[in-house]
Amino acid sequence: MRLSRYFLPVLKETPSEAQIVSHRLMLRAGMIKQATAGIYSWLPLGYRVLRKIENIVHEEQARAGHLPMLMPTLQSADLWRESGRYDDYGQEMLRITDRHGRDMLYGPTNEELITDIFRSNVSSYKDLPLTLYQIQWKFRDEIRPRFGVMRGREFLMKDGYNFDLTKEDAMYAYDRHMVSYLRTYERMGLKAIPMRADSGPIGGDDTHEFLVLAETGESEVFYDADILNLTLGNRTVNYDDHAQCADIVREWTTPYARTDETHDAALFDQIPEARRRSSRGIEVGQIFYFGTKYSEAMGATVQGPDGQAVPVHMGSHGIGVSRLLGAIIEASHDDKGIIWPEGVTPFHCGIVNLKQGDEEADGACETLYSALTALGLDPLYDDRNERAGGKFATMDLIGLPWRITVGPRGLKNGVVELTCRRTGESEELPPQEAVKRVAEIYAPIRAA
Amino acid sequence: MRLSRYFLPVLKETPSEAQIVSHRLMLRAGMIKQATAGIYSWLPLGYRVLRKIENIVHEEQARAGHLPMLMPTLQSADLWRESGRYDDYGQEMLRITDRHGRDMLYGPTNEELITDIFRSNVSSYKDLPLTLYQIQWKFRDEIRPRFGVMRGREFLMKDGYNFDLTKEDAMYAYDRHMVSYLRTYERMGLKAIPMRADSGPIGGDDTHEFLVLAETGESEVFYDADILNLTLGNRTVNYDDHAQCADIVREWTTPYARTDETHDAALFDQIPEARRRSSRGIEVGQIFYFGTKYSEAMGATVQGPDGQAVPVHMGSHGIGVSRLLGAIIEASHDDKGIIWPEGVTPFHCGIVNLKQGDEEADGACETLYSALTALGLDPLYDDRNERAGGKFATMDLIGLPWRITVGPRGLKNGVVELTCRRTGESEELPPQEAVKRVAEIYAPIRAA
Numbered sequence: 001m002r003l004s005r006y007f008l009p010v011l012k013e014t015p016s017e018a019q020i021v022s023h024r025l026m027l028r029a030g031m032i033k034q035a036t037a038g039i040y041s042w043l044p045l046g047y048r049v050l051r052k053i054e055n056i057v058h059e060e061q062a063r064a065g066h067l068p069m070l071m072p073t074l075q076s077a078d079l080w081r082e083s084g085r086y087d088d089y090g091q092e093m094l095r096i097t098d099r100h101g102r103d104m105l106y107g108p109t110n111e112e113l114i115t116d117i118f119r120s121n122v123s124s125y126k127d128l129p130l131t132l133y134q135i136q137w138k139f140r141d142e143i144r145p146r147f148g149v150m151r152g153r154e155f156l157m158k159d160g161y162n163f164d165l166t167k168e169d170a171m172y173a174y175d176r177h178m179v180s181y182l183r184t185y186e187r188m189g190l191k192a193i194p195m196r197a198d199s200g201p202i203g204g205d206d207t208h209e210f211l212v213l214a215e216t217g218e219s220e221v222f223y224d225a226d227i228l229n230l231t232l233g234n235r236t237v238n239y240d241d242h243a244q245c246a247d248i249v250r251e252w253t254t255p256y257a258r259t260d261e262t263h264d265a266a267l268f269d270q271i272p273e274a275r276r277r278s279s280r281g282i283e284v285g286q287i288f289y290f291g292t293k294y295s296e297a298m299g300a301t302v303q304g305p306d307g308q309a310v311p312v313h314m315g316s317h318g319i320g321v322s323r324l325l326g327a328i329i330e331a332s333h334d335d336k337g338i339i340w341p342e343g344v345t346p347f348h349c350g351i352v353n354l355k356q357g358d359e360e361a362d363g364a365c366e367t368l369y370s371a372l373t374a375l376g377l378d379p380l381y382d383d384r385n386e387r388a389g390g391k392f393a394t395m396d397l398i399g400l401p402w403r404i405t406v407g408p409r410g411l412k413n414g415v416v417e418l419t420c421r422r423t424g425e426s427e428e429l430p431p432q433e434a435v436k437r438v439a440e441i442y443a444p445i446r447a448a
Numbered sequence: 449m450r451l452s453r454y455f456l457p458v459l460k461e462t463p464s465e466a467q468i469v470s471h472r473l474m475l476r477a478g479m480i481k482q483a484t485a486g487i488y489s490w491l492p493l494g495y496r497v498l499r500k501i502e503n504i505v506h507e508e509q510a511r512a513g514h515l516p517m518l519m520p521t522l523q524s525a526d527l528w529r530e531s532g533r534y535d536d537y538g539q540e541m542l543r544i545t546d547r548h549g550r551d552m553l554y555g556p557t558n559e560e561l562i563t564d565i566f567r568s569n570v571s572s573y574k575d576l577p578l579t580l581y582q583i584q585w586k587f588r589d590e591i592r593p594r595f596g597v598m599r600g601r602e603f604l605m606k607d608g609y610n611f612d613l614t615k616e617d618a619m620y621a622y623d624r625h626m627v628s629y630l631r632t633y634e635r636m637g638l639k640a641i642p643m644r645a646d647s648g649p650i651g652g653d654d655t656h657e658f659l660v661l662a663e664t665g666e667s668e669v670f671y672d673a674d675i676l677n678l679t680l681g682n683r684t685v686n687y688d689d690h691a692q693c694a695d696i697v698r699e700w701t702t703p704y705a706r707t708d709e710t711h712d713a714a715l716f717d718q719i720p721e722a723r724r725r726s727s728r729g730i731e732v733g734q735i736f737y738f739g740t741k742y743s744e745a746m747g748a749t750v751q752g753p754d755g756q757a758v759p760v761h762m763g764s765h766g767i768g769v770s771r772l773l774g775a776i777i778e779a780s781h782d783d784k785g786i787i788w789p790e791g792v793t794p795f796h797c798g799i800v801n802l803k804q805g806d807e808e809a810d811g812a813c814e815t816l817y818s819a820l821t822a823l824g825l826d827p828l829y830d831d832r833n834e835r836a837g838g839k840f841a842t843m844d845l846i847g848l849p850w851r852i853t854v855g856p857r858g859l860k861n862g863v864v865e866l867t868c869r870r871t872g873e874s875e876e877l878p879p880q881e882a883v884k885r886v887a888e889i890y891a892p893i894r895a896a
Contacts (some may be wrong), residue, residue: 007578009569033565041565044580045517067455067492073521073585074554076484083499091547099539099589102483106522117481117489121457132492137585139520141547154520166471166597254653445493 001347003382007044010394020216022329023148025338029398031325038145038153046325047399048346054135056187056343057158064180064239066131066160071113073137073198076105079112083297092140106139107234111294111316114161118312119300124386125165126304128312132171135321147216150282152180158319163295163312165304168314174206175245177287177317179237180250181210184319185284186232187448189341190328192284193227194252198261206289209233209259211281214330222263224255224271224353265318282327289315291327339422340443347380348372350400351437352391354407356383364406364416377442379404382384396421402441405435435440449795450817451541451830455492455693458842468664470777471596473786477846479773485592486601493846494773496794498604499678501772502583504635504791512628512687514579514608519561521585525551527560531745540588545624554587559742559764562609567748567761576750576760579607579621583769595664598730598774611760613752618737618761622654623693623733625765627685629658630700632767633732635896636776637789640732641675642700646709654737657707659729662778669729670711672703672719711822730775737763786847787870790893795828796820797886798848800839802855804831812854812864817860819883825890827852844869850889852882 009030017034018024026032031046042050047351058068074096080086086105094106107113114132122130135158162173178194185192190212197209211221230252240243256271258264259281268276295301295311304310320327332339340346351368355361365381372379380400382391388407395403405417405426415428418437429437457478464484466472474480479494490498506516522544527540528534534553542554555561562580570578577736593601605770624641633640638660645657678700686692701811702748704719706712707729716724741750743759752758780787788794799816813829820827826847830839836855843851853865853874863876865886877885 005513007580008516028571033568035520035561036522036526036550039520039522039524041520041561042518043565047517050518065453069455069495070493071488072487072489074484074487074602076487078484094544094546096542096544098542099591102484113483113489116483117491120481121455121478127757132455139522143547153521219737263593381793389777391673 001380003380004204006380008394008398009043009163009312010397018148020147020150020330021333022150022216022326025329025333025397026148028045030337031245032149038142038151040152040154042150045346048157049325049340050322051346052346053188053321054156054345057135057184057319057321060180060187061133061158061160062106062399063183063237064176066129066133066180069132070134070136071107073139074104075107075113077105079116079298080105083112083115083294085112088121092142095139099303107136107319108138108140109315109316110134110159111161112298113296115294115300115314118163119287119298123302125302125304129159129162129169129173131162131176132160133317135386148326149190149322152322155320155441156322158321160317162317163300163303163313163424165310165312166313167289167291167313170205170244170291170315171192174241174289174315174371175242175249177315178208178249178252179239179245179288181285181319182232182248183237185210185212187343188324188328190324190331191228191282193202193223193257193281195221195223195257195259196262196280197259197286200258208253208286208287209283212284212327212331213279214282214327215280216330217280217282219283220260220278221258222268222276222278223257225275225277227252227255228254250346274377276346282323282330283320284324285317285319285329287315287317290311321351333399336393340399340401342401342442343448345399345401347400348377349379349402350395351379351381351403352388352395352403352405353381353383354388356385356403358408360409360411363405363409368404368406368416368431371432372438373437375439376446377438391421402438404438406431449826449828449830452832453497453826456846457491457840458845466596468595468776468778469781470598470664472847473777473781474773475785480597483498486590486599488597488600488602488867489868490807497773497788497792498770500792500794503603505583505632505767505769508628508632508663509581509606509608509771511631511685512624513581514581514628516582517580518582518584519555519558520557521554521587522552523555523558523561524886525553526594527564527746528553531560531563531742533560542587542589556586556588557582557764557766558582558607559609559762563746563748563762565740566611567746570611573750577610577617577621578610579608579610579624581606583763587832591595596774600770603612603768605895606769608765610763610765612762613750613758613760615737615739615761615773618739618763619654620690620693620734621691622763624687625763626656626700627687627693627739629735629765629767630680631685631697632656633660636772637790637791638732638772638776638779639676641669641671641705641729642702643669643671643705643706643707643729644710645734648677650653654779656701656735657731658733658781659707660732660775661727662730662775663728664778665728665730667729667731668708668726669706670708670716670726671705673723673725675700675703675705679705715843727779730771730778731768732772733765733767733776735763737761755824781847785845788847788849789892790849791822791896793847793849795848796825796890797827797850797852798843799829800836800851800853801829801831802836802853804833806856808859809854809856812859816852816854816864816879816883819880820886823883823887827885850886852886854879873889
């Protein structure tokens, strides 16, 4: 993309309404614009990152064998009356009346609707196991929306639902979800720690939240520092292998890690003091096993092997897709702006032309641009007639992890400059070497 | 995908509520399920096609240089009061009150919101031209929703908006949209005819609707049969070339083609009788130039080259993304079911194992499945323990354009059967040849 043809309305001033750094930076980098309280438009740069995050979620769910689908944003109130949640859910549920006076609502979650789909279409244990998921907009009418996309009212969420014959099968689905979520966050450059959580109004015994450590997190968290060393890395995961999934879950759930809701001070004190940590965290996902709560209430049964009808065991599993942009920025920025992890960056690298209009510099930039594009990479070429300082400031603000700087002086020596956003380190090398290096950096990301 | 692991709840009975064939077939093929009147859930098979259509729209908009973004589904009523449309829009607009008593609405379209984004961020003619678009859910509270996704209440639409300094620039944007839409429909295997239309409440002089011919269409249309021969084919389009875009528009708008709203009987009669056609059509898109209607009402001005503030020239352009599934099926089916065009088929080909459990047949199917997958193709392998007749009926119903049938008898002679869904013609050939043929069939589709 050429910046002269892009829509990147960066702000020089820090918007006064933004209290946390991710909100400030998303506004300043021209990623989002508030439409009304807690509701945002995603400008082209923000939309690109949102799509990258969505794609990673889709890819990892596909690997785990979960099936994508899509439910509508608006639902009839009837199903929620059946489950009993229509009255239980408070004012956070946006209730709507259509032109015929029918009660509807903007879905804050979809247990009822998916259970209805299940019970209408599945009647035998032979059609199990089944895990369906979607990435769809949800609405929760927060009384005080704030922190930008971190606590918005209209937000994008991945929600998945498993249907199984037995508790054992459902726990295998639980394990698959934990493993696929760990992979998902790792690809986004995030350290998200699964923490034993409280099930709250959704019900059920087993639930873990995934928390990203950040000062601005809404939860207080307590954990064993050893958990920070765990990584899936290049491990090959075979989701058909129950034991492997269970082993990975065991590995991640053995070290102590809890939110304040489930914190157990006595257990925590058994960890060697040097490894005891408490800090704040941002919740970016949660998995639940809730047994037959919804299937019993809504009559979602299957005929078992013995011919008897049994309610299915269910779980639901969520990732806060739009919220993740905020969480990633909270975890990865400096005083100049955002620092995107390579896995989610909106463009793979920036090209800064120090002397727009100079024949040689323009030509070198065009060559770089074509070479990167031909390799399937997305560069953002700042081809505007601006001062170098302004171009650098924009690139730093929007946080592309790599930048190639092209100027007449370097070109005289046959080199351009490749700069790492995170470390600030630069290296001079011939243009074709810079292209090769950028391609090498992204090779493992693109193979993931 | 292996059918044993998929969720494909096909219906044997024809649902009584469905009046038109696309609605019937989408329900029977397990593509959608009604959630409530005019609101549908997209089951995995339907979702796959929806995503394919979305992707084609995105790719063609990217080619035309238009920038993707995303606006929220819910909007504040304030902007609509500013444009004057809050009161003008009737009961089709779903009006909502949030917990603080603020008036909101579920966007039926987005001229107001995009104009607000524009005026907040763009102030100079130097930032023009600019064309932004999104693919997002909309809501229109139809009094009698019907015909499935063809006239639903919650529907997915691509809506794009251009901002230009002059009428001439805006007409170039208009041309780009017409060309990109022609390409979009062609890739979906549709013959969509641009017809001079009536601008209606959106205002403006220039507008074309794109109509797919089908008996169940809601519009009466009149056209010169010559227009059916036009095709872009493999033509290389350079969207930076204004003249080329204008030429293509001229080519498609020269033959007479109008809806009943703009039909001119006297003009129509000038066409040689043998070429005069009237039939019915389904609207799948519309493009508008509406000048300064919104920019004046909402103060969307830029500083021109002479320093004076001038309102920008705008247009808006829509494609009915979810509706397209219905339109494609209306245009492409037979009495056995759907016949997907190769460009949008949910799976590239089916594999039917005539004798599940037979070692040789199972092995041959696995080999085919791996070989197709390795080439980046998506086969759907019916590995269920069902009778051949049931498997064929399912494949015909869901409409995969190509099917490979594998049975012990053929394997004895070293062959499988490759069948074209559209013609019903079959050919026996060695398995590896079948893989090669399928790959060749899709090569131009995937290069598009």
